[in-house]
Amino acid sequence: MKTKNLLQTIAMSLVSFVMVFALISCEKQDVTNTDQDAARIETKHISPEMARVRDYVPDMAVVAHRGSVFWVPEETEAAWRWAREIGADYLESDLQCSKDGVILANHDDNLKRTTNIENVFGETVPETRVQFYMERAGMTEAEAQAQVQADRLSFTPFYTKSYFYEELMMLDAGTWFNEDMPEQAREAFSTQKQYVSSLEDQIMYAEGKMLKRDANGDRVYTLTGTWDPANPHTCLKYEFEYVDDPQDTGNRPGIYLEFKESWLNPSNFEQMVYDELDRLGWNVITAPEADNTPFYVTGDDGKQKVNVGNTNGKVILQTFSWESLRRSAELYKGQIPMCFLLWHDQITPTQYAAYINIAVDNLAHIIGPSIAGAPNNYFEMNAPWMHDMIRRAGLLNHPYSFDTMEQMHVYFGDWHYGASDFAAPYLDGLFTNRSELTLQYMIDKGLRHPDAPQEVENASACLDRLGY
């Protein structure tokens, strides 16, 4: 009898258990769905004041990434003249600083890949520095020798901050390209010496100028002041000379400036750039343009021209650096468009939203996510849900960097066939190494502003025309 009761009890328990389980099984439990999670997350939203500055930036802006890394030696006169002439909206650069405070453009943390610095200076203090100290610091030869000896003790070779800009002007920033990219090589990239560009150079190219060169092809400049190690960034003054570019067809692109990792530059680098933009008339905080200045105009020749460089959107700042993002917010106060660049593997919607919130908190207007695909095979940070999240925060999306038509098909949504939950295209502008391809693609798709140039010059022919 006891055994029977026990069995009945067990049976009742099991039946009850199964019933409970059956009941709760009626509800389907989803596994984590990235699209759904992303859609459920609410991010912070930029303020109306920030949105007003965001709108300084033209829609579907074509940003010439370092000018181009495909056609020309990056971040040089050749690169930015080409990008201007091909019709890009922005000339992009990576800003660093010389020992004597010249703001210059260099992508890598050192100069080895894009110049001949290893051959010119090796890993030691430039030998010309003795003469430099004698001329610029009023030292005797013995004092200059002693100073160079002192420099050697703390010298870090190949970093821009280790060299006077006059020393950097001795470097050839063009020949390496011919060796690395033989199919795009042009003799003129060597014979017309390509310099490590200054920010002033970049702005002048955007304004339709080019370097003034002497009979030897060297750039013309004047250096004044006395070297003062206590005041290294302002004691010397370079006056660079420029001439009107005879090949200028009237495009006036803006500039898209990256603050590199904080350890590469002085801690007041954002202030230095602010001041330099001020000096050159490109600081829209102190010298704003008229609000209604169009991004595109018709020139005297009746052709449509890029005019972004004459608008309040003429400068966009960008950075990967968290520290620089914070300092830029403190200094620029969100009054110049700012892009927060992203680099993160295997990101979740929660993490992505956090980046966006950090951007909003630190007065950024744009997110710059990496894109996948050959040749760089960067992390995918611009999936449709990611773009949607950026837009819901009121930010613009400028992914980097496009090299192929395939990538454009992907991120303009051609291959989603309307099936995505998120509307294409998945960008509001883009960094491209192939401005000519991007522009033509956008024109063909009707995505280029109707007032923008609707014809794109052949890339190679453009270089021919520019004398390379």
Place this chain on the structure above:
Amino acid sequence: MKKYILMPIMALFTLANVAAQDFDTAPTIQIGSKNNDAQFTIGARMMADVAYYHSDFTPLKSGAALTDARIRTSMKFNDWYFYADFDFSKGKFKQKDIYLQYSWGDTQSIKAGYFCDPSNMAGNTSIGSYHFISRSAATRALAAGRQLGVAYKYAGEKFFANQGIFAENLYNDQLAGFQGVTLGGRWLYRPINSENHALHVGINARYAKINSGENYQGVVKTNVTLSTPFETYVDTNSDFMNAQVPWASDVLNLGFEAMYVSPKFFARGEYIYKSIAKERDDETLFKNQLGTEWSWGSLASWQAGNPLKTSNFHGAYVEAGFMIFGEPYRYDSKNGIVGGMRGKTLEIVARYSYTGLNDIEDGAYYFLPRDQYIDEGMLLDYPASSKSIGGGKLHAVTLGVNYSFNKYVHMLVDYTYNCFERDKYPYDKNFHALQGRLVFSF
């Protein structure tokens, strides 16, 4: 030969009571020698859980699981007692209690082997008798579990003391040298102590010297993980409440507890404070990082960039049960715990628990994409290593109804609301769990 055949048959049909430690219910099957100076028991336990979870953002895995499948055996000879208990649930073999105990008088015993560290009440209460489907998250995150060692217990009427010394590393698989040691104890005062009516208050303490770790840049790097699931065994994800404490050296647990038991009501609670001091061979690490362009230039600068501090955590719970009908609650004076349901019983239970696995520097900035605290309080590219640990904070409230069909078969139904907070999971705040458990034990 006949004896060996008959013994298992006898075992299957013998019903009697012998005290068992982990289960704290008597095994059903026992074999006694003729003069009753030796007894052999065998028992088993099965627990099947079903759970339905609802959460704000990250889903937990609802469903059913066999959460306990035990076989236990014991041998008693005069004052000697041997016990062994193994678990096969979820298809994995797990070593549970296995020890030898010697008792003298009615109050004293010494135990050696692998068993629960004496330094907390909840851990020393068998889950089969616990009145809740799970121990509190505070216990699971902060209290010690089973250890290999020796313990001496005194269980007098007014005073109870249980303390032991244990190995820090069960399998002695440290890289080199001494594995470390743990000391733990629990001390109770019992102004009221009878089988159905008891009150005790007590303190407990545990100290562990951590010596086992991994080889990290030429030194031994220790790490203590504090984690717990959401008071459930069906989804045992312990990523939510999870604190990693590197360079742990000296771990101190301090706690106090109280319990009241009457025939129809019991209440018990514990507070657990855990302090983890750290130790690191800075000089070796500093020297081993020299030789690159990015090397720290001095030991002082290296230490400033890699600061260490003692981390502190705490948790607590209060549990209560009210018996609607059935066998009265029983205070287990030998172990200072309340016993499980016996016979046909219906009870309702409730619990509140708090678990704090956060030790965050004042003003620290949390950079979520990289799960990184910046103690300087602002965005920096190269901040000093953070001293902050954000393992999460959990308030959990449980209401339960338990029914015991008889001494062998119990059913538990719990609803738990988990109020969760952790910087890493900003969209996960509320977790609800409706759980059921079927227990069969003999």
